[in-house]
Amino acid sequence: MPEGTTRIAALDIVREAGLLKDKAYIDGAWVGADDGGDFPVLDPATGREIGRVPNMGAAETRRAIDAAAAAWPAWRARTAKDRAAVLRRWYGLIMDNQEALAVLMTAEQGKPLGEARGEIAYGASFVEWFAEEGKRLYGEVVPAHGTDKRILTLREPIGVVAAITPWNFPSAMITRKVAPALAAGCPVVLKPAEDTPLSALALVELAERAGLPKGLINVVTTHEAKAVGGEMTANPIVRKLSFTGSTEVGKILMAQCAGTVKKVSLELGGNAPFIVFDDADLEAAVAGAIASKYRNAGQTCVCANRLYVQEGIYEAFTEKLKAKVEAMRVGPALEGDVQQGPLINKKGLDKVDGLVRDALDKGATAVLGGKVHALGGTFYEPTILTGVTAAMRMATEEIFGPVAPLYRFSTEAEAIALANATRFGLAAYFYTRDIGRVWRVAEGLEYGIVGINEGIISTESAPFGGVKESGIGREGSRHGIDDFVEIKYLCMGGI
Numbered sequence: 001m002p003e004g005t006t007r008i009a010a011l012d013i014v015r016e017a018g019l020l021k022d023k024a025y026i027d028g029a030w031v032g033a034d035d036g037g038d039f040p041v042l043d044p045a046t047g048r049e050i051g052r053v054p055n056m057g058a059a060e061t062r063r064a065i066d067a068a069a070a071a072w073p074a075w076r077a078r079t080a081k082d083r084a085a086v087l088r089r090w091y092g093l094i095m096d097n098q099e100a101l102a103v104l105m106t107a108e109q110g111k112p113l114g115e116a117r118g119e120i121a122y123g124a125s126f127v128e129w130f131a132e133e134g135k136r137l138y139g140e141v142v143p144a145h146g147t148d149k150r151i152l153t154l155r156e157p158i159g160v161v162a163a164i165t166p167w168n169f170p171s172a173m174i175t176r177k178v179a180p181a182l183a184a185g186c187p188v189v190l191k192p193a194e195d196t197p198l199s200a201l202a203l204v205e206l207a208e209r210a211g212l213p214k215g216l217i218n219v220v221t222t223h224e225a226k227a228v229g230g231e232m233t234a235n236p237i238v239r240k241l242s243f244t245g246s247t248e249v250g251k252i253l254m255a256q257c258a259g260t261v262k263k264v265s266l267e268l269g270g271n272a273p274f275i276v277f278d279d280a281d282l283e284a285a286v287a288g289a290i291a292s293k294y295r296n297a298g299q300t301c302v303c304a305n306r307l308y309v310q311e312g313i314y315e316a317f318t319e320k321l322k323a324k325v326e327a328m329r330v331g332p333a334l335e336g337d338v339q340q341g342p343l344i345n346k347k348g349l350d351k352v353d354g355l356v357r358d359a360l361d362k363g364a365t366a367v368l369g370g371k372v373h374a375l376g377g378t379f380y381e382p383t384i385l386t387g388v389t390a391a392m393r394m395a396t397e398e399i400f401g402p403v404a405p406l407y408r409f410s411t412e413a414e415a416i417a418l419a420n421a422t423r424f425g426l427a428a429y430f431y432t433r434d435i436g437r438v439w440r441v442a443e444g445l446e447y448g449i450v451g452i453n454e455g456i457i458s459t460e461s462a463p464f465g466g467v468k469e470s471g472i473g474r475e476g477s478r479h480g481i482d483d484f485v486e487i488k489y490l491c492m493g494g495i
């Protein structure tokens, strides 16, 4: 059997479902780039091309924004219940096609199939959630400042939304933005990541089948992110930018949005501390560390980035963690039962390996892994480093790879200070069985999300987001729709 045959066969389920697209989607039509240009989408496990999509620029983005603006009045005029019915149908279609969407995601992103199935369900859950939440966009009646007056507030859709999403969660990062926008009555122009546009296009195909009117979701595919992002941020019709990605790019986009004073939501990088106290349930802490650290090969913004282990259990924790991690199977996720796939691309691999080399050069020890995997390509060995210190680059930089750096600490106060010594503030985790400590540490951590005796914190019903340079705004939960509405105050006099 020629190399890669199994993988091509696996994509048959996607083709048969009509979900393997090769065009972008603007104003309800599947279209190519104006100049006919396109670019390949590669399977990170093999480097093989699995599809091609249009390489669009500012002109196509402008057209998508105009289409969104044209679609807005009719959509905002519909009842919330009516909009919810479309979203509910979209949710149903996503779940009906869970397997095909998961295979497609694994093919273009590389994560294990089980994780991809989980992400499809997780992504769909935002559509279901916001279908309901859109019905509850209540205004207020406020006690007035005069007997002849009445004060009311309305929560109105903000207008055309631009969304820019990353490759690490090719489906859920889209639905977490698009679903609340649509539910609130806003149209969207989406730029998915260059590495994973196919999942975005498949989702939109299903939205079309669900009966979403033209112009309400537009997908501009590109490998010239600056041109598309430049138009999205400069165009005055766009009233809101929602971005998930690196802090560096988030800052650029925020600055670009200043020119037209757009509302921004930024879900940026993290540097999550994972603290294990001497009194922790060790088995639970190891399981939580593995779930938090190695999910998606360590390529999540909420991944444990610094594992602080109290000195009394440092050796025991290291041993137990090592025993579990060395049993993890690494490989192409469509070809067998693996727990870790490849990293997204060569740039990602080089970043991870560079951080590991820096730590080893400065005195850390690789008790497991520590180099590119024997499979080659972008596979990296599941890695555990001990003796890591604040002088090493990985103490301050987001690793985004399957590398667990273990730091040693002695006191609770020291752990909190170390955990907070970062410009980031997205997720933090700690394990202890002392109820007093639970409260002290939870309140002491300067983070938007805190997992307490828990390594997986994501759910559609909780507010996801960071403080400091990890971002602005919250996604998911009842708060996740707030960023897509403006509050209008009505003052009625002469009563």
Ligand SMILES: NC(=O)C1=CN([C@@H]2O[C@H](COP(=O)(O)OP(=O)(O)OC[C@H]3O[C@@H](n4cnc5c(N)ncnc54)[C@H](OP(=O)(O)O)[C@@H]3O)[C@@H](O)[C@H]2O)C=CC1
Pocket: 164, 165, 166, 167, 168, 191, 192, 193, 194, 195, 222, 223, 224, 225, 226, 228, 229, 230, 244, 245, 246, 247, 249, 250, 252, 253, 267, 268, 269, 270, 300, 301, 348, 351, 398, 399, 400
């Ligand atoms: N918070 C998070 O969840 C994420 C954090 N990261 C962090 O960022 C590092 C680098 O990853 P990377 O993929 O390069 O992240 P980026 O921030 O570059 O990419 C995220 C999204 O932004 C787009 N983008 C990049 N530059 C611009 C621009 N100037 N204008 C408009 N859009 C732009 C990308 O497009 P394109 O794909 O075409 O480049 C992609 O759609 C990772 O190692 C990780 O540390 C990365 C992804 C997600």
Ligand SMILES: O=C(O)CCCC(=O)O
Pocket: 166, 168, 169, 172, 173, 244, 299, 300, 301, 302, 458, 464
């Ligand atoms: O890494 C990210 O970009 C978001 C984390 C995914 C999640 O758990 O919701």
